Amino acid sequence: MTRKPLRGLYAVTPEALSGGALYRAAEAACGGGAVVLQYRNKSTDAAQRRTDADALRAITTVCGTLFVINDDIELARACGADGVHIGRDDGDPARARARLGKDALLGVSCYDDPALARAAAAAGADYIAFGSMYASGTKPQAPPAAITRFAEVADLGLPRCAIGGITLARAPELIAAGADLLAVVSDLFDADDIAARARAYARLF
Template sequence: MKDIDYSLYLVTNSKDKRNQEFLNIIEESIKGGVSIVQVREKELDLIPFYEKAKAVKEITDKYDIPLIINDRLSIAIALGADGAHVGQDDIDGALARDILGPDRILGISAQTVEQAKKAEEDGADYIGCGAVFTTNTKKDADSVSIEDFKKIKESVNIPVIAIGGIKTENVKELKGTGADGISVVSAIMNAEEPKKASEKLLEEFKKI
């Protein structure tokens, strides 16, 4: 597996957006520095999800950016996506690894040191850790303090990505945590200029 740059990790949310507008946001964000994209569309049924993910894959393939599918491993495999991401309430991490095989990227969400260690043992390539800030995208998300994030990062040997409520103004608060990347939804998906928003987020992340 090639080295993955997790610096600016975009998670999609197409709610209230026309399809072409949604796809334009994805492409502009990649031009602005997004290094990996996850399709996470919890409100979509199987076929619409597949069709949207397929359209996103055409863009990520064009720019040679890894595509991750949230939760739906069958779609990740059917599309030939680079990997999948699962949460603590989704499929067990070890089973997800078995299904995906050894060559696809597996991301697992973790909010505690114990969960992070298990994720690494189960074969995760990276951990999504948060919510580090208040988020409206996932209102039931458990919060993870900056100090706890740092402990989680120190407990594993795989990349740990900060998620939850991240925007340009608060990236600096992650300084000293060792975060391998920042995962954003609204700060890019709802931005008037996704390319500029991505550039600014990446610029702030590189400062920490």
């Protein structure tokens, strides 16, 4: 399957948004230039999650944005998402790859550990994520990650994603350090004009 290069704004939906408010926000982010949209919601019921995922799949299809589900392979398969993002508590990357198939997008959180990145690459990950890069209101207990991690795993040849506390002002130093993707929640979805904020991130690339 031919896929757009994984480089640019990676929009991650806030837990607080669901239904119409979520769809409008996602449409603005995707229309503004997000290359990936991740649906992350661990608090609502399964029926609402499926409704949201189906709606977001439709939006991302129209916008040409890759659609990823956080940590739920079965939901991703059910709604026809492009792939899944998993963390250390969400199962083995190799098993996720086997379940998803070879064409699905698989992202893996590596926190502050290059060894996890190398293991993820060996298991078939399409991109690896480090963070929290800065203090994060979304995950306040997340341990910090060193900005040098991106350069340390450049030899893997995989896109590298930064996550955690990212703002437009902080973004350039992350890109300069080797981040290919910037995963943003609050600084994007709390903006007065989500589409304009997404465009501002896209211009950095």
